[in-house]
Amino acid sequence: MADLVYPPVIGFARTWFKALDLRFDIQGTEHIPRKGGAVLVSNHISYLDFVFTGLAARPAKRLVRFMAKDSVFRHKVSGPLMRAMKHIPVDRSQGEHAYRHALKALRSGEIIGVFPEATISRSFTLKDFKSGAARLAQEAKVPMVPMALWGTQRLWTKGHKRDFGRNHFPVTIRVGEPVHPEPDEPTFKVTERLRERVHDLLEAAQRAYPGVPKGPEDSWWVPAHMGGTAPTPAQAKTL
Template structure:
């Protein structure tokens, strides 16, 4: 409902004029048909700048809670999410990962582009973390190509915790599509899923130039949070006495 309005009128023109995002390899995005855009994830604004540099609509998946808020804030959040191409994932009655897979399947089988961040969360330190295998499973089951994407500079423009991106060079590099057909009918084979996912992540690293961290990003974030809590406790009232 709001996508065209945001991209072509309200959000797109002023953002492109101010930030002047650049793109390399846009021709690697299929001109039609379903495909997965698998990107690194450095900033919240990744989901804003990627669609702006492409001609086709890009659909992202978001928590249902983004669309169910009340009042002015709830309406504004819903409008913004729809405006940047996000659709809700209904998680009732099943795990979030399965709900996302089903919703993503509907998107690509409907001939649209689906944006996915295989790391599952934003990088806490600029490194590229291990990809989750859902991207491979979806591509194999749907029979659609995976297009590797690298967001450049969004972490500098909008670090975690900063609301409005700063003015800096922001770019998007897009690599050749990866055909999952050699893994056909192996969507339940863990080794096949890991191999294809690692191939995708290696392609993203080649585009972004990021250092590869061979571990789960969400787990690392939990470790950082735990360390921060322990440090805060050590600096509490008892240590000051």
């Protein structure tokens, strides 16, 4: 079935990016396969991460089907759009249904987008990974493509107001070489390898990021270990 909704949504997003005057630094998009199934795995620091993760797949002319919490699909505006773009609702109390849906999509040659931290990281550091991405890749016999986003938290993240003004925010995206899990490799080992790759890409994105806080009051988006005022991982966990 043709994608009638997804391409116009992408066009709208690109127009919006221009209106916000976002500055992109994207590297590694050649690692996203041009055909066949794959699991695209990213860190999660913003409500808008799915938009930017999907953007990284456009040079390969691929559309990403994201796994997202089912409440997004129940919303009167986002729900119809999410279903029309063939994203996958996840009911955390009945996750196997979403898993089977994603597995079928991977076997049919789709790219599935996963945020294995499950929720936004308030500390902007990498949280522990759930094993779902590794399980899917192993069972579907497809690669996992790690990537990292940085700067997206400045637009809209948990605990902070949206900032959609023309602030010339930079957004840095790094995509890494595919991770190929072995069929008999323990899933927790695959998950550990995947997390290490995303962590390395996140640090690379942070090093390359040109933006700096305008002052102490603007350092909330910088992790504590980098001198910012974001919560530490321990503090974020209590939140």
